[in-house]
Amino acid sequence: MVKLQVETLPVPYSTIILHCLKYPSNGVLGLLIGQKKGGKITVSSSVPICHEATPLAPSLEIATTLVHSKFGAQIVGVYFANSSANDKSLNPYAIRLAERISSVTNSSAILIQVINDRLMADCEEDRLVAYEKETENWKEAETMFQGANILRGLQAAIQKKLYRDLNDFENHLDNPEIDFYNTNLGKKLASVAELRA
């Protein structure tokens, strides 16, 4: 079978990494927004949800309800990072959320994992690994990585400490004024890192 191709555009790519950097001691979880065309998924946006190790049903349910009503079937999957630096296992909470999304959108959702030990500034490898579900097992999909281009932009964003501007849904629950879609951060990323949305 042909592997599914997953491309993450620069802005969601950076947002995911910045989410990890804002909470270096925690795992993080978020939703992926994008389009599916044939054997390819393009992730065009990401919505950071939480940074706790064991997110429980209520907050995830509310977050997915809100995001689903905004983006509908454009929710294509879930991204996550484990809290421990060397832990490369698939997070059961992320899997459960992805399966729930599959049943809501009626199409199989993907998982994207941040490989923690590649978050180091001098690492040139792709920090994200994508998985698709085939029958009962999750297996690796092919990621299309733009390499140096994306990393240079990301470097500029990190230097400007843009991770401090990022907010997830959990921050929103602490203060309803906070915009967890990170509209402003997206704009800043575009100008600072010269990333196109």
Added chain:
Amino acid sequence: MVCENDWTQVSFEHGRTTLKKWRECGVRRSEEVVELWEHVISRAPTSLGDEQWPVYEQVCIAAFDCTRVDLAQDCIELLQSQFPDSNRVLKLKAMQLEATEHFERALTIYDQLVETDPNNNSYRKRRVAVLLAQGKRLEAIKAINEYLKIFLNDSEAWLQLSELYLLENDIPKAVHCLEECVLISPLNSMFLRRLGDLRYTQGGLENVDLARAYYERAIKINSTDLRSQYGLLLANNFIANNSRNPAEKKKSTTAGNAALDGLVDRYQKVNSTEIPNTLEKLRLVQQPTRN
């Protein structure tokens, strides 16, 4: 909310009080602590007088968190020369070993510290942290259980244990831990809400009914807690949709919609319209009662 994003330009006095505030409430903002130290406080640390020592300790721990081994080493050296025989400094050295992944050597020091000062719980807690860093979750669970036999009213430890049980997919045990937390501080709305979340996650009418009671109590204590308000909405809607008792259905529908009104009101105060519009979809229609 004023969100400060740049600590490089603040005044010395502001930097000092900020560090003090973070130290006292125990918040983990390591990267910002290091930034404050390097750009502001390190200009004149001696002017802090005796306050410089807890600051060095704070900066040292923050530096471990940011893998700034050099900075941590400087702090330890200064503290060491001031307090040559201090267990507190020895603990920092053990943490340094942890940060450089020399776990076994760190454990040896903690064992030694527990022996010389059995009443200080922080060394025992570090031992658990070492196990977690090594990914030995089951051993960590065992160690916290041992710890809680001695320090049974440590809610932080119960909370951590609850989280570990959740990672093992054992919700009933996680619930038990949270119940201990509520017993220790019955007026802490965070514990009540978390217990509500757990019961809701467990599912089934009986559990969701309990969840609802916990959320109600949490809101009574802290009326602005958005999470509990959402929890109350979800729990009531679940009961309204699943209960076979018409009176209960009716009551939950009304209560669910009241919770929703509360949320919409909250959002209107901050001029948000998109979320309340979405929430309206969760509004239930009161079914006419059949006799």
